[in-house]
Amino acid sequence: MTTPPAVPPARDPGFVPPTLGRRFGALIIDWVLCLLVSNFFADPVRDGWAPVLVLILEYGFFLGLFAQTPGMYITRVRCVAWADGGRIGLIRALLRGALLCLVVPPLIMDEHRRGLHDRLTGSVITAAPRPARAPS
Numbered sequence: 001m002t003t004p005p006a007v008p009p010a011r012d013p014g015f016v017p018p019t020l021g022r023r024f025g026a027l028i029i030d031w032v033l034c035l036l037v038s039n040f041f042a043d044p045v046r047d048g049w050a051p052v053l054v055l056i057l058e059y060g061f062f063l064g065l066f067a068q069t070p071g072m073y074i075t076r077v078r079c080v081a082w083a084d085g086g087r088i089g090l091i092r093a094l095l096r097g098a099l100l101c102l103v104v105p106p107l108i109m110d111e112h113r114r115g116l117h118d119r120l121t122g123s124v125i126t127a128a129p130r131p132a133r134a135p136s
Contacts, residue, residue, distance in 0.1 A: 029071030059097030
């Protein structure tokens with residue numbers, strides 16, 4: 001379960017977003033997973049809409065409920081609400097996924113590396129906390 005940070009990103013003057021490399025790495029991992037999943041019901045090469053649809057649904061489900069897609073989990077980033085640092089919910093996550101698929105919104109970034117898709121959905125990519133290790 002994702003708990004909001006002590007200080008939400010919007011009110012944290014020291015907020016430093018993750019590198020673009022980590023974000024892009026997460027997107028590549030998620031895209032490969034979408035290609036594999038869409039292969040079950042369509043030919044991703046012939047039916048270009050299939051992996052895009054799977055990506056939008058993946059973002060809606062995973063970001064809406066867990067604040068991380070599988071790719072984000074691997075690269076240790078998460079997507080949270082800009083205002084309070086909590087989850088963005090299913091509707092905003094689906095909208096964010098759809099805007100991400102348009103390609104141009106992610107390219108228009110502000111100083112916090114929030115693309116237009118993040119600003120329109122009130123979200124931000126942050127570093128995910130490292131899992132706590134059990135004492136040995």
